[in-house]
Structures are given as C-alpha cells and as structure tokens.
Amino acid sequence: MQNTKLIQLLKTFSAQEFKQFGDFIISPIYNKNKKMVLLYESLKKYYPEFDSNDMANEKIFIKIFPKEEYDYFKIKNVISDLLMLGKEYLAFIHFRNNSKVKDIFLLKQFRERNLDTMFEQVFKTAKKELEENSVKDENYFYSNFEITGELISYYTPKEPNKHFHLKQEEFDYFHKYSVICLLKFYNLMLHEQRQNNFDFDFKMIDEVFEYLKKNKSEENPTLLIYYNIILLEKEKDEKYFFELKNLKDKYLDLLNKGDQYMFFLHMAGFCAYAYNVLESTGFMYEHFLLSKENFDRGSIELGKILYMDFLNHVKIAVRVNEFDWAEKYIDKFKSKLNEEKESTLNFCYGYIYYKKGNLSKALDLLSQTNFPNFIIKVQVKILLLQIYYESEMYEQALAMIDTFKHYVKSEKGLLEDFKNSFTEYLRLTNELIKIKTRLKEKQIGFDKKKISEGIEKIKFNQFGIKLWLREKVSELN
Numbered sequence: 001m002q003n004t005k006l007i008q009l010l011k012t013f014s015a016q017e018f019k020q021f022g023d024f025i026i027s028p029i030y031n032k033n034k035k036m037v038l039l040y041e042s043l044k045k046y047y048p049e050f051d052s053n054d055m056a057n058e059k060i061f062i063k064i065f066p067k068e069e070y071d072y073f074k075i076k077n078v079i080s081d082l083l084m085l086g087k088e089y090l091a092f093i094h095f096r097n098n099s100k101v102k103d104i105f106l107l108k109q110f111r112e113r114n115l116d117t118m119f120e121q122v123f124k125t126a127k128k129e130l131e132e133n134s135v136k137d138e139n140y141f142y143s144n145f146e147i148t149g150e151l152i153s154y155y156t157p158k159e160p161n162k163h164f165h166l167k168q169e170e171f172d173y174f175h176k177y178s179v180i181c182l183l184k185f186y187n188l189m190l191h192e193q194r195q196n197n198f199d200f201d202f203k204m205i206d207e208v209f210e211y212l213k214k215n216k217s218e219e220n221p222t223l224l225i226y227y228n229i230i231l232l233e234k235e236k237d238e239k240y241f242f243e244l245k246n247l248k249d250k251y252l253d254l255l256n257k258g259d260q261y262m263f264f265l266h267m268a269g270f271c272a273y274a275y276n277v278l279e280s281t282g283f284m285y286e287h288f289l290l291s292k293e294n295f296d297r298g299s300i301e302l303g304k305i306l307y308m309d310f311l312n313h314v315k316i317a318v319r320v321n322e323f324d325w326a327e328k329y330i331d332k333f334k335s336k337l338n339e340e341k342e343s344t345l346n347f348c349y350g351y352i353y354y355k356k357g358n359l360s361k362a363l364d365l366l367s368q369t370n371f372p373n374f375i376i377k378v379q380v381k382i383l384l385l386q387i388y389y390e391s392e393m394y395e396q397a398l399a400m401i402d403t404f405k406h407y408v409k410s411e412k413g414l415l416e417d418f419k420n421s422f423t424e425y426l427r428l429t430n431e432l433i434k435i436k437t438r439l440k441e442k443q444i445g446f447d448k449k450k451i452s453e454g455i456e457k458i459k460f461n462q463f464g465i466k467l468w469l470r471e472k473v474s475e476l477n
Helices: 005-011 015-026 034-044 057-064 072-097 099-112 116-132 138-155 164-196 205-214 221-235 238-254 257-276 284-297 307-319 323-336 341-356 359-366 374-390 394-410 416-437 444-457 462-474
Strands: none
Touching: 005 072, 015 034, 015 072, 034 057, 034 072, 057 072, 072 099, 099 116, 099 138, 116 138, 138 164, 164 205, 164 221, 164 257, 205 221, 221 238, 221 257, 238 257, 257 284, 257 307, 257 462, 284 307, 284 323, 307 323, 307 341, 307 374, 323 341, 341 359, 341 374, 359 374, 374 394, 374 416, 374 462, 394 416, 416 444, 416 462, 444 462
C-alpha cells in the first residue's frame, strides 16, 4: 500500500490537515461509507512516514473486513474511494481558505435566490476588503472584475438600461488585469528564451508597449515594475536598471511576494548580463546588494529553494569576497534544498575554497558534483579547468580541455554563440599551457600578444572566462 496514490497524497498533509481530514471523513455530508472511516483509522497510526510492514494490503484488509476472506478488489475499491475523498478535501480547504472565491459564490447564490439585503452586504464587505489591500496586482483587478460583473447582473433585471458606468468599470478592471498578465507572460518568456534558447511567439507585444508608452499616467505599481523589467530585458540598457531601483524604493512593498521575487530575479539578471556579456565588473557589488536585500526582506525564496538560485546567490557573494554572508546564506537555507542537495553544497563550498585559494579542497569538492542541468555542468567544467591550470596540473588540464570540447560540441541546449565562446576559451587556455610548459622563452611575448588578441575576439565573458584569461596572461610576466 505504501506506493499507492492515496499514501502519496496523505504524505503531503500537515499534521493539522491530516487530523481535519479525519473530521471530514466522518461527516455524513461528505461520506456515509464506514469502510473509509475504518481505513483512515487503520492508517492514522502510520502517519506521516507510512513505511510500516503492517501496511500490507492483507493486514489492512483484516481491519476493515474482519470476518471476510481477503479480496484484493475490495480493498482496492476502498483505497480508491478514500483517495477520491482526499481530492474533495483538498478542494474543500482551498474553498474555505479563499475568501474571494467564497464571496463570488455567495454573490451568485444570493442574487439567484433574490436575497437582496444579503447580496448587498456581501458585496459591500468584499469591495471594502479589496480596497484595503495595498497590493493592486492582477488578482486585485480580476476580483474587482468578477464582483462588478455580479453587481451588473444584480441590477440589470431590477433597473434595466441603467448603470452603464458599471459596464465601463467592469471593462477597465478586465483591461488592467489583461495588460498585467500579458506583461508577466512576456517577462517570463523573455527570461526563458535567453536561458533555454526557446523561440516563443510574443503575440501583441508591440501593440501592448505602444499602448503603455502613450498611457504612462497609469501608475499601477505592478504594471510599472513589469513594464520596466521587460524594457530592461529587451534593451539591456542600464538606465532601466536604475529606473527600477528608483521604483523599488517607492513601490516594492506594494507588490505581492511573487512579484518581489521576480523583481529581484530580473535586476540580478541584468547584473549577470553586465558581467557575462559586457565584461563589466561595475555591477558585481550591485548584484550582491540585491541578494542581500532580498535575503534581509525574506523574499529570497518563493515557496521552496531552487538549487540554481541557491548556487547563484553564493557565487554572487563570493565574487565580491563576501564569504561570511555566503556561508550564512548556506547555513540558513541548505535544509530547504530538495533537489541536487549534495552536489549543490559541494559546488558552493568548493567555489568558496577556490576563491579563498585552497585549490586542493576546491578540486575535491567540485569533482564530487553531478548536475543534470547543462548550464551548471559547464560552470563546473570551467572551474575544474581553472583549478588544474592554477595548480600546475597540466596533464589533467589538457584532458579536461579535450572532454570539455566534445561536451560543448554535443550539448544542444547551448546557444551557438556560447559554444563559440567556450571553444575559443579552451583553445586559448591550451595556448597558455603551452607557454607555461615550454622550455624556451624567446617567443613568449609574441604568444602573449596573440592570446590577448584572441581573448578580445571572444564574444561572451560567460562565467568570467575572458576576465580569467586576461588575468592569467598578465601573470606570464
């Protein structure tokens, strides 16, 4: 029974939810099958792990059907019925906890039952709650759109051909809801297009931006933030970065937690762009300050910690030698890592050791990583090659260059420009190794010049490859 969908569902219940599910089952409104109550009671003692051998179907069957011979299909049916009830319970708690859904339901019911006083009371309370909420995001506009629609349906049979202003209000709410949703879609699609090389169809994006350019008076915080985020993503101009910094000071507390997370994500994304593409170190500390503020505000995580975000925050801090903050971040959030935990911690501590100069410890930890994501795999290979070079382990470095070349060539997820940049990085690192291992030194100056010229021809500084090559060339003196 441990592998059934029912057990998988029950494992997700908190202690309070599991207890309430028991109350839900015994309610005759939702269940009149006593066998399901017996099954719940039989399983209750095994919560939350549900890993006991006493949970075998045969043993549970005896508790539910004590006087009957074992019948697989009978126990299967009860398990299936309890699973269905579990799904109903999830829908119930969602409805119970969502006041906006309840308000719409009650408005519909009171209107259809001609309970006018109750309708007006619920509408007044719902409207007041909406206006008292400081966050005016797409959910705010959609909820207003829904209750305004109910108000129109309430008035129409009583006073036909009146209240046209309500139809305009309903449209305005839906319009703002739609524009914000479109901006959020464009924002995510632009981000994923750049990250994962997927070609999205950005329907209506030019029309939406043309409209917004002409209607900048609409000072909705969510709309303004996403409008400027997309301009930053599209044009990669630092003026939009600083415009967003100004908007942050004014509006950040008026965004929901998810939008705050996306704000920091895209601001940090521009800092990464400045480093990886523009080869600028000028935004490195801005990058760290974003992580720090995000951390201090408690908005650095969104439900759970994604291992790629975890890695990035550590790298951002370590690049500007904020080792104490990086280790503080690791200690606070490592318990929340659900995926690739061991590899992620090995990478983070390995990166810290590398930047502190402990190359052997860094090599040991980074060698133990095994990530499924190609972006992280590339970073690990770059770091290992740099460590081999700096440790004068040239044979290992040459072997890494060979395997790295094949990986770059075969990895379909890498953009062609990135492939070219990494291939040139490997070629020039190979040239550096030749200089370091050559006995005659007469041509070193000429070789340095050729390598320096080659570095400037590399299109991207992805993960700092150009900065590292320049540093190593300068050390040849």
